[in-house]
Amino acid sequence: MNARNYQRELEALIAENEASGTVPRLLLHVCCAPCSSWCLEYLAPHFEVTVYYYNPNIDSAEEYRRRAEEEERLLREMKLPRPVGFLRGPYEPERFAEMARGHEKDAEGGARCSLCYEQRLRKTAEVAKKGNYDCFTTTLTISPMKRADVLNRIGEQVAKEYQIPFLPSDFKKKDGYRRSTELSKQYSLYRQDYCGCRYSKAETMRKRAEKRELEQKKPEQRKTEQREPGERESGQREPGQREPGKREPGQRESGQRKQARCPVPN
Ligand code: SF4
Numbered sequence: 732m733n734a735r736n737y738q739r740e741l742e743a744l745i746a747e748n749e750a751s752g753t754v755p756r757l758l759l760h761v762c763c764a765p766c767s768s769w770c771l772e773y774l775a776p777h778f779e780v781t782v783y784y785y786n787p788n789i790d791s792a793e794e795y796r797r798r799a800e801e802e803e804r805l806l807r808e809m810k811l812p813r814p815v816g817f818l819r820g821p822y823e824p825e826r827f828a829e830m831a832r833g834h835e836k837d838a839e840g841g842a843r844c845s846l847c848y849e850q851r852l853r854k855t856a857e858v859a860k861k862g863n864y865d866c867f868t869t870t871l872t873i874s875p876m877k878r879a880d881v882l883n884r885i886g887e888q889v890a891k892e893y894q895i896p897f898l899p900s901d902f903k904k905k906d907g908y909r910r911s912t913e914l915s916k917q918y919s920l921y922r923q924d925y926c927g928c929r930y931s932k933a934e935t936m937r938k939r940a941e942k943r944e945l946e947q948k949k950p951e952q953r954k955t956e957q958r959e960p961g962e963r964e965s966g967q968r969e970p971g972q973r974e975p976g977k978r979e980p981g982q983r984e985s986g987q988r989k990q991a992r993c994p995v996p997n
Contacts, residue, residue, distance in 0.1 A: 785820030
């Protein structure tokens with residue numbers, strides 16, 4: 732079976748809308764400002780976009796606030812062809828904790844992540860339905876760590892339940908991810924180094940510690956590898972070899988002359 736190209740499907744939908752002169756109202760679920768930057772640049776010319784920031788997975792209220800405020804700043808500063816709305820969802824970490832129970836040890840990209848996508852997409856569909864939007868989607872497909880097929884399948888399931896169209900996407904395609912890093916630099920966006928939940932944060936910290944340990948080991952390993960078998964570490968003396976700068980008993984320091992005696996006055 733041929734894999735679907737979600738980005739091409741989105742392009743075809745946009746082309747249809749352009750041909751009919753339609754500008755649909757889109758509720759765009761956003762995880763953070765860096766990920767949304769390219770998605771907004773790409774979507775805003777074709778949709779009336781409202782950003783929906785809803786991420787109960789985020790590990791602390793402080794981080795939730797920080798990412799939300801950075802999104803709002805991006806919307807104020809970014810030059811887009813039409814105004815983009817902003818809706819800040821409630822911070823509900825207890826809902827994420829309940830959902831993640833039993834999945835604490837799952838690897839990133841596994842079952843816990845699928846449930847986490849579903850939780851966020853379900854809420855987005857609910858808000859989109861209540862708000863009479865024409866469709867909804869998410870910025871999550873821009874991440875190279877997230878599979879577009881999984882996200883689109885969940886989006887389509889939720890769309891059926893709520894009876895509201897889901898916009899297919901794979902925003903990492905067409906250099907989308909690279910462009911998002913450029914825009915992040917351009918707007919000096921805060922780029923967190925973990926996905927969001929406490930498990931992804933612990934994983935990032937573990938990898939960072941491993942990297943540090945490896946880097947500390949490297950010079951030592953190199954020195955050991957460069958030495959011939961039996962060759963001593965630089966600075967390590969042969970048995971009986973004099974310590975540099977240390978004189979044999981009775982030996983004078985190099986350059987030290989025999990002490991001149993003052994002529995004894997007669
Ligand atoms: S790693 Fe990211 S996607 Fe997966 S559960 Fe944590 S926050 Fe959600």
